[in-house]
Amino acid sequence: MSYSAILKEIARGVHGARDLSIDEADQLYGAMLDGGVPEMELGAILIALRMKGESADELLGFYQALESRLYSLALPAGGVRPVVIPTYNGARHQPNLVALLALLLVKFGIPVLLHGTLESQGRTTTAYILRELGILPCANLGQANLALAGEGIAFVPTAVLSPGLANLLGLRNRLGVRNTAHTLAKMISPFKGESLRLVSVSHPEYLEKMRDFFETTGLRALLLRGTEGEALANPKRRPELLYCDDGKSQLLFEAEVGPLKSLPNLPESIDAATTAAWIQSVLSGQHPIPLPVINQLACCLYGAGYTTDMNQAKAIVAMETSSLVMA
The missing domain is CATH 1.20.970.10 (Transferase, Pyrimidine Nucleoside Phosphorylase; Chain C)
Structure with missing residues (x-):
């Protein structure tokens, strides 16, 4: 060549x-x-x-x-599709609540694989928050399979799934800008199609590009404009949530527009320890879950095959999260 x-x-x-x-x-x-x-x-x-x-x-x-070069993980038992969450950005201004969404999914019995970087680059990464919550990075594929089978959740550094991709991602520090690897990292799944990918974009034109990609490939994904680059619905204002499967796209939630009616109760600081403590308080029912996260949770239940009806997914999540707050 x-x-x-x-x-x-x-x-x-x-x-x-x-x-x-x-x-x-x-x-x-x-x-x-x-x-x-x-x-x-x-x-x-x-x-x-x-x-x-x-x-x-x-x-x-x-x-x-x-x-063709991505290492594979065993598909967890249970009859629902695992949710794959790429996490490569972290928090700079808003709290990073990716771990909250992941642990809510685990409460519903849906396996969650998070993959991403261990480097902070001055941000509060999901890996740091997960560590505060007692979830450590998996050093190899065997550890990841055991974690998924036992705990229903695993964080895997990119190098475990694709050393070559990790090397290309690492060139950002030398080149000073992102490269194609940062786009591709959001699209991978080690479960060979039997999963729901959460894919975030930062610009509207990339949302169209990702939608075209998933419609062409027929792969399953939930697309959204992320929060500071993370695949999480902004807890202050819900973005458009677009579901792709079998070559078709379905708008599950429209983006919220207009003035904010209210602000959710969020962590006072974006550091890992404060964020993790706040997530634990939410999971124990001390604080309500931000509505956009509840909406995204319903989309994930639908995409993971927990239910085949989106309205039913909304009803299940509304009932379960209400009982969580009241507990």
Whole structure:
């Protein structure tokens, strides 16, 4: 593979660059994941793709390469699909409540796999909050399988699932900007399709790109504009919640608009210890769950196959979370 020839095509700017075909993208990203691209060319390719933006075919090809190299986990027993939550950002301004959503799902008997980074980069990451809650990162696939089977929840660093992807993610510190790996990390599942992915985006155009990807592949996902990059409905104002499955999209909740009617009771600080203590108080019924999180929880029950009717999912969650607050 000639990397200089590829750069001549993709590094001509937003308007002059040519997109790669699915096969070309598959071969290129496979080489990148395998560590076969020289360092200088690798940096140039990542920056070129960042400037150009990935086409639909390129995303498909990149995903194919990653999927074929992704390590697998055993599908947990129980008859419901596991929920896969990527967590790569953490909190900078708002509390990171990803762990709250995950533990609420576990209360319903739905297995949850969280995957992401252990590096904080000045933010409060989900890994730190989970540690405060007694949930430690899994060092290998065996530990992850045991945690899922026993506790119903596991946090797995990216390198355990895909060392090559972890290496590409790590280049952010050297290049100063994100790269395609940050998009792909949100799309993976080690359960080979038998799961519900929670996929967040930051910009409206990426929501359309992700919807097109999941409609094309037929994979199952809940799409939303995340909270500071995390796949969590903003507890202050619910975003649009879009469910993709079998090549179709379904709007489960519309985005809230207009002035805020009220503010939810949230942690006083965004640090890991304070956030974890607040999550524990919510789970014990001392504080109400923010309504947007309840809405997302209902979507997850529906997408995980806990129930085949969305209205029933809403009713179940409303009843169970009300009893939790009253307990």
